[in-house]
Amino acid sequence: MALPRRYVLGGLLVVLGVVAAALLSDVIGTVFFAVTVAYLLVPVREELVGHGIDDRLATVVVTFAALVGVLAVVAPLVLLTASRLTETLALLSTLPATYEVAFLGRAFTVQVADLRASMVGIVRDVGRQLLVSLPVLLVKFTLFVFLVYSLLQRSEAVAQSLLAVVPPTYRRVAKALNRRARNTLFGIYILQAATALGTFFIALPVFFFLGYDSVVALSTVAAVLQFIPIVGPSVLLLVVAVIHVAAGQLPQALLLLAVGGFFIAWLPDILIRPRLSKRAADLSGGVYFIGFVGGLLSMGAIGIIAGPLVVALVVEAASILSAELNDVPVEDAQE
Numbered sequence: 206m207a208l209p210r211r212y213v214l215g216g217l218l219v220v221l222g223v224v225a226a227a228l229l230s231d232v233i234g235t236v237f238f239a240v241t242v243a244y245l246l247v248p249v250r251e252e253l254v255g256h257g258i259d260d261r262l263a264t265v266v267v268t269f270a271a272l273v274g275v276l277a278v279v280a281p282l283v284l285l286t287a288s289r290l291t292e293t294l295a296l297l298s299t300l301p302a303t304y305e306v307a308f309l310g311r312a313f314t315v316q317v318a319d320l321r322a323s324m325v326g327i328v329r330d331v332g333r334q335l336l337v338s339l340p341v342l343l344v345k346f347t348l349f350v351f352l353v354y355s356l357l358q359r360s361e362a363v364a365q366s367l368l369a370v371v372p373p374t375y376r377r378v379a380k381a382l383n384r385r386a387r388n389t390l391f392g393i394y395i396l397q398a399a400t401a402l403g404t405f406f407i408a409l410p411v412f413f414f415l416g417y418d419s420v421v422a423l424s425t426v427a428a429v430l431q432f433i434p435i436v437g438p439s440v441l442l443l444v445v446a447v448i449h450v451a452a453g454q455l456p457q458a459l460l461l462l463a464v465g466g467f468f469i470a471w472l473p474d475i476l477i478r479p480r481l482s483k484r485a486a487d488l489s490g491g492v493y494f495i496g497f498v499g500g501l502l503s504m505g506a507i508g509i510i511a512g513p514l515v516v517a518l519v520v521e522a523a524s525i526l527s528a529e530l531n532d533v534p535v536e537d538a539q540e
Contacts, residue, residue, distance in 0.1 A: 268354045271350075378525055385520075385521040389514050408438070411468045426438075438469045496514070497509060
C-alpha cells in the first residue's frame with residue numbers, strides 16, 4: 206500500500222535536512238543559533254503585527270533587536286582582546302622567572318617561568334585565532350542576520366509545513382513538545398542574560414572593596430565573560446592576578462583569586478542558574494546542568510543551547526509516555 210503523500214514529503218524533508226546539515230557542517234552552529242533565536246522571537250513579531258505595524262517592518266525591528274543583543278555580548282570581548290593583546294603580551298614578558306616570598310619570617314622561592322611561558326602562549330594563540338577568525342566571524346554574523354530575518358518573515362509558512370506532516374492523532378504531542386522547546390530556549394537565554402547581569406552587580410562591590418579603579422569596566426568584562434561557560438570571569442581574575450604578581454603584589458593576587466573567585470566566578474552560577482532554570486524552563490537545576498555540561502563537552506559552544514534543549518525534550522517525551530501508559534490524555538498546548 207502506498208504511503209500517504211504527506212509522509213513521503215515529510216521523509217523527503219528529513220533526508221534533505223540531514224544532507225544539508227552534512228554539507229553545511231562548518232556553519233551548523235550558526236544556523237542552529239539563528240533558528241533558536243528566530244523561534245523565540247516569533248511571538249514578539251506577531252505582537253508587533255497585532256498592534257498594526259507592517260509585516261516587513263516588524264520583521265526588521267525584531268531582527269535588529271536580535272542583532273543588537275548578539276553585538277552586546279560579542280563586541281566587548283573582541284574589542285578588549287584586540288586592543289589589549291600587545292599590552293598583555295608585553296606585561297607577561299616582564300614576569301620574573303622566580304619570585305621571592307616572605308612568610309612567617311621565612312623566605313620561599315616560587316618558580317613562575319613555566320607559568321609565564323604558558324600564559325604568553327595562551328594569549329598569543331587567542332590573539333592569532335581571533336585575527337584569523339575575524340573574516341569567518343563576519344561571514345557567520347551576516348549569515349545569522351539573514352537567517353533570522355528570513356525565518357521570521359516566513360514563520361507561519363514554516364510552522365504550517367512542519368505541522369502538516371504530523372498525523373492528526375499526534376498533533377497534541379507535537380504541540381506539547383513545541384511548548385517545552387520554546388519554554389526551555391526562553392529559559393536558557395534568560396538564564397545567560399540574568400547570570401551575566403547578576404555577575405555585574407555582584408562584581409561592582411567586590412572590585413570596589415578590593416580597591417580597583419576601573420570598577421565598572423572590570424564588572425562589565427566579568428559579566429560578558431559569564432557567557433563563556435565553565436571558564437567565565439575566571440579568565441579576568443587570572444589576568445588581573447598575573448598583573449599583581451608582575452608588580453610584586455602576591456598577597457593582592459591571592460586575595461583577588463580567593464574573594465573574586467568565590468563571589469564573581471562561582472556565586473552567580475550557584476545562586477542564579479539553578480533557581481531560574483526551574484522557574485523559566487521547568488527544569489530542575491541538576492537536569493539543566495547535565496544538559497549544559499554534556500552539551501558543552503560533546504558539541505562545543507553550541508552545546509550550551511542544544512544540550513539543555515535535548516534534555517528538556519527527553520523529559521517532556523518521558524512525561525507524555527507516562528501519561529499515555531496511565532491513560533491520561535495529553536493536555537492541549539497553550540498558545
